[in-house]
Amino acid sequence: MMGDFDVEQLRSETPGCKAGAHFNHSGASLPSRSTLETIWDYLREEAADGPMETAARAGERLDAVRADAASLIGADPGEIAFTGSGSAAWGMTFAALPPLVAGDRILVGRQEWGGNLATMQAAAERAGARIEVIPVCEDGSVDASALASMMDERVRLVSLTWLPANGGLINDAAAVGRVTRAAGVPYFVDAGQALGQIPIDVAALGCYVLKAAGRKFLRGPRGTALLYVRRGILSQLTPPYLDVGSGPIVDGKVNVRDDARCFESAENSPALLLGLGNAIREARSLSVAAIHDRIASLADTLRDHLSSIPKVTVRDLGSQHSGIVSFTVGGIAPVQLRAALAERAIAIGANGIPYTPLEMTARGLNQIARASVSYINTVQEIALLSDAVAEVARRA
Template sequence: MTQALDIEQLRSETPGCAISTHFNHSGSSLPSNTVLAVVTEHLQRESLYGPMEAAANAASQIDEARADAAGLICATPAEIAFSSSGSAAWGLAFAALPPLVAGDRILVGRQEWGGNLSTMQAAAKRAGARVETIPVNEDGSVDANALAAMIDDRVRLVALTWLPANGGLINDAAAIGKVTKAAGIPYFIDAAQALGQLPVDVSAIGCDMLKGSGRKFLRGPRGAAILYLRKAFLENLEPAYLDVLSSTWGEDGPNVRSDAQRFETSEKPIALLLGLGAALKHARSLGVEAIRHRIRELSGQLRDQLGAIPGVTIHDLGTEKSGLVSFTVAGMAPQTIRSKLAEKRITIAANGIPYTPLDMMARGLNEVARASVSYLNTTDEIDRLCDNVAALVQQAA
């Protein structure tokens, strides 16, 4: 049985809930008092004792954070590295793959995050390789059967953004994993919007790499992210650069670490990682199943209410949907919607083509407004958002 969340208590422990109506949790969520205290207390220790000394004293807490990150996704601590951002984590793993050569192919989901896509396209262009889009099902999700038909001996990587940034779609990551595992092809997952919103089991998914940000649904601080690398796959990766932490020096030169910390450096934002650790521990204590249950209910309500407003169009794809709700208002640009709602202390996002270029262009969308729901939100806040959107429809008419 899914445990009930004490929303009133959780909101009282989150200062931002008293300041605004926040519907941009997929951009950055609101940290708790506990996360804030952990970060600031470590910075105070740095000022008193020196950053190096404070870091040494916090080593066991960083180990705990690594263990909690592993526990969140059913991995082992040796398979977890920390990074400054999800994009940096993804880029580190991609750069460690064997170099592309002419004729190589990379297969990507139609909703691939724009930063990842740009990195792959640039590498493919240099090598004379190709980046190809996997067809989608009727509901807009990536088609695993179509992927299987595309596989040949020139495919070097399959990349999937699990929950795209431009709407509520949840791709079937496990179905894609079955295809890549059978073919023996590396499988990268961008789970930026999944961590802290959906239960994650990397073994069940079958991915070789998974990355996610701490600042989104996990409610950690900005500047800390998680990189998972499957142990057997890790052995095939050569980091683009090394550090005194990622390798030791022997008689024959550098000896690269055997765990995922080969992708870390000795210089780390310790305060932010401690904050991430506190956020991870909190999410695990609440239970991701309980979080998912509440987000599903609230986002469904928001989708229904927004969709019932004349002049509002919902743009979410998929059968099972996430907490990201994308929409447009007839006659009003999404950036204008965002700005006008901000005047009322209602925070949403506006996403353009660069975020998910293949999908946006395939659907003829230039930009969408995006309201993303957390377990912290309430039905009263949903009503407030929808009332204000309805008022904007009248202004645009």
């Protein structure tokens, strides 16, 4: 028994653990057998009884998934929508804001995820608005005090990637929320790497919108994402498109839903959503706080191991660290390192500038290797990864 849960039991219930050492949980984690079977069982029902007929019986089960998702982040079920990806969730809510005009300002953290940034930059260029980067503290994290000094009547949005994709820091999202709340400015949080890794309380964050994919640290299926939209701000948003679920026409008039499901398509995969619900229940049963403690401990151990290897430079910033460990090895490109480790049945990521353009450019980095730790990893796997990196580094 380790912490409050039995890691070996959890690993035995995760088929992917038999294939090798998985350190790419920030890309996509390994689902449990129970999550997989939830999906398979539903698909078998569809095959036998018909997709529409099976969906008609699944209403209460899907309502329970929404309620569990809301509880996971401290929201109300009416503030939750499900989408096929985090990008779709973020893009729809951004498009729902009042149109930008010349002179408007958008303030972003230096670690803003590249997809969000591209969406904002394209809109700003069309309108004659501009994007400005919030200064960072000495440790590289977003500086909420500097943000406060930037606020004025032209600021239309503050956007923050809470746990950056290309590094191990954890931004102080709640401090940013206090600034935006005082100024009355919309605040979007990208929690893609936070969901399932650290406790989330949307009220404490003070955000208008929060989005996250289910496939990462939560260990849900790919093709699922959670979108939170604060109920009190829905009247300020205009969904970019509607369908018979989000805005049906009744008596000749469009009736847009008055909850977050105005951003949800009527066409989705109940099988994947039920799988997501299983992953959420598993995380809640273990306690996300306990999950975070174990991930933090394992990630710090990995940082220590990698820091001791010649030619290896750990690239993480921040005073608070996530389960993402970014590093480079002198003499070998991260994509080559990833391939060399894959030959040893060890999975890591390798990301370039497009993932966090502002951060990577500011630091003069073209690419980083990314080893992300889950609570189902072990100290033995960390030693295996470290030894393999050391071997590759010696040969570089």
